[in-house]
Amino acid sequence: MPTRLIPRRIADDVIELQVSSPVEAQTLASALRELVPAEDVIAGLDRVSVQFHPSCAAQIEHALQDVTVENKTKPNSAPPIEIGISYGGEYGPDLASVCEALDLSTDAFIETHTQRVHTVEMIGFTPGFSYISGLPENFSVPRLASPRPRVPAGSVGVSAGFTGIYALNGPGGWPLIGKTDAELFRANNQDPFLLTPGQLVRFRAL
Amino acid sequence: MLVVTKPGLQSTLQAAPRIGYRHFGVPYAGPADELSHALANRLVGNTATTPALEITFGGFEAEVETECSIAVTGAYDQIHISGQTAPAHTTLHLKSGDRIEILPVTRGTRTYLAIATGFQADEAFGSKSTYLPAQLGGLDGRALKAGDRLKSVGSPVLRETRETPVSHRPVFAHAVALRACASAETDLLDEADRKSLFEDTFIAGRQATRMGVTLTGRTLSPMSDGQMKSAPVFPGTIQCPPSGTPVVLLCDAQTTGGYPRIGHIARCDRHLLGQIRPGDQTKLLQRRPEDALRDYAEKRKFLDTWLKP
Numbered sequence: 001m002p003t004r005l006i007p008r009r010i011a012d013d014v015i016e017l018q019v020s021s022p023v024e025a026q027t028l029a030s031a032l033r034e035l036v037p038a039e040d041v042i043a044g045l046d047r048v049s050v051q052f053h054p055s056c057a058a059q060i061e062h063a064l065q066d067v068t069v070e071n072k073t074k075p076n077s078a079p080p081i082e083i084g085i086s087y088g089g090e091y092g093p094d095l096a097s098v099c100e101a102l103d104l105s106t107d108a109f110i111e112t113h114t115q116r117v118h119t120v121e122m123i124g125f126t127p128g129f130s131y132i133s134g135l136p137e138n139f140s141v142p143r144l145a146s147p148r149p150r151v152p153a154g155s156v157g158v159s160a161g162f163t164g165i166y167a168l169n170g171p172g173g174w175p176l177i178g179k180t181d182a183e184l185f186r187a188n189n190q191d192p193f194l195l196t197p198g199q200l201v202r203f204r205a206l
Numbered sequence: 207m208l209v210v211t212k213p214g215l216q217s218t219l220q221a222a223p224r225i226g227y228r229h230f231g232v233p234y235a236g237p238a239d240e241l242s243h244a245l246a247n248r249l250v251g252n253t254a255t256t257p258a259l260e261i262t263f264g265g266f267e268a269e270v271e272t273e274c275s276i277a278v279t280g281a282y283d284q285i286h287i288s289g290q291t292a293p294a295h296t297t298l299h300l301k302s303g304d305r306i307e308i309l310p311v312t313r314g315t316r317t318y319l320a321i322a323t324g325f326q327a328d329e330a331f332g333s334k335s336t337y338l339p340a341q342l343g344g345l346d347g348r349a350l351k352a353g354d355r356l357k358s359v360g361s362p363v364l365r366e367t368r369e370t371p372v373s374h375r376p377v378f379a380h381a382v383a384l385r386a387c388a389s390a391e392t393d394l395l396d397e398a399d400r401k402s403l404f405e406d407t408f409i410a411g412r413q414a415t416r417m418g419v420t421l422t423g424r425t426l427s428p429m430s431d432g433q434m435k436s437a438p439v440f441p442g443t444i445q446c447p448p449s450g451t452p453v454v455l456l457c458d459a460q461t462t463g464g465y466p467r468i469g470h471i472a473r474c475d476r477h478l479l480g481q482i483r484p485g486d487q488t489k490l491l492q493r494r495p496e497d498a499l500r501d502y503a504e505k506r507k508f509l510d511t512w513l514k515p
Contacts, residue, residue, distance in 0.1 A: 044462055126461070149413075170417075173464070
């Protein structure tokens with residue numbers, strides 16, 4: 001059954017729709033990019049935001065009145081991509097506190113993280129930053145109270161049930177558990193983004 | 207051609223925002239003060255989004271290698287051409303050997319310097335604007351260094367002198383009022399905090415970058431467990447992390463974020479964000495979205511009497 005969505009104004013030039021999963025958000029965002037004259041349509045993990053030029057306000061409001069989303073997921077048949085992580089140490093300064101919060105040994109955390117097949121749910125924040133689901137439900141740790149001003153590229157964090165990989169140097173609020181050498185964003189490459197939503201991922205301890 | 211002799215704290219080439227790639231995590235970038243950037247281009251006969259220099263806090267010097275027409279807008283205290291005071295908001299005709307100096311700025315933050323036909327710049331993801339964190343656009347995606355040579359696209363001479371009408375010249379003080387709308391998570395603030403956000407005066411914090419400006423002086427306490435799902439954010443979004451210090455996002459705003467979005471600077475006033483200095487008094491004026499759109503249309507109409515004659 002398709003669900004009818006209620007548009008909500010979150011700024012003078014942004015309307016947001018709430019959905020129930022990252023897959024729905026990605027599907028809806030792709031559809032809307034074809035459907036409405038927006039400046040950009042961005043999927044969050046459970047929202048889709050449509051930013052528009054003020055001259056298109058009436059047209060966008062009208063188009064978003066009757067939007068529905070199908071609650072079905074496409075199975076992904078492509079094999080998982082492997083991403084190596086150096087856990088802990090200088091680039092994983094929060095691994096110990098994360099393990100403490102989860103009441104786990106470091107080894108048990110790494111074992112869980114590397115044994116599961118994860119899914120890229122969203123690219124966002126900065127170019128290439130990937131939100132990857134697949135941690136057990138109870139692996140939920142909050143973001144840092146104050147974001148760090150400088151997080152090195154390749155840093156791997158966990159928050160709210162997701163693994164996140166910082167593709168660039170920059171500020172960041174996720175507790176950091178390690179670092180990868182994988183390049184998630186290559187500006188001059190024909191295909192600049194290593195990961196795309198829907199891609200399956202396996203982590204390997206380096 | 208200009209040769210940079212003193213780049214200042216952070217000078218970059220900025221042009222049109224990078225529209226249409228936010229869903230890959232690529233921010234808009236573009237000038238932090240879009241209006242001053244457009245005004246500079248107007249004075250040298252360029253379209254509004256032609257690549258021009260954005261200089262942070264002044265302290266910039268360059269040497270002129272070939273005859274050219276330039277214009278300076280945005281924040282400025284003193285502009286010197288070969289040691290002589292020169293006006294902002296006026297086409298300046300320079301000759302080979304002239305020295306341009308933008309002295310340190312004490313009100314506002316960013317100065318814009320445009321050249322007739324525009325500066326040459328790299329294009330990435332459909333825009334020539336510099337985005338430093340990913341080294342996109344501009345001059346090799348980086349801030350300018352001493353010795354950099356900035357070339358114009360065509361012959362950089364305008365055979366005419368233009369002046370921005372006084373009515374259209376933005377004035378920067380140590381206080382700014384910004385129209386703003388409630389946003390997706392404003393409801394997470396209790397009544398007292400909501401009132402505080404839209405009525406109290408905040409002080410711009412020490413973090414005042416192209417990515418965001420913090421609002422200090424009081425803290426807010428959104429009812430949040432720190433587990434909010436990452437949601438889209440934009441230039442203008444006001445996020446409130448658990449520290450309680452709101453952050454207003456600017457042109458280099460990240461594309462998604464997990465902190466409550468407690469407000470959103472209205473489009474009509476977003477250009478002002480690029481001129482907020484640490485320590486400036488900042489007040490938000492709440493507008494309903496439909497009123498803010500009307501404000502935008504009115505401001506646009508007024509600005510276009512000069513920008514699009």
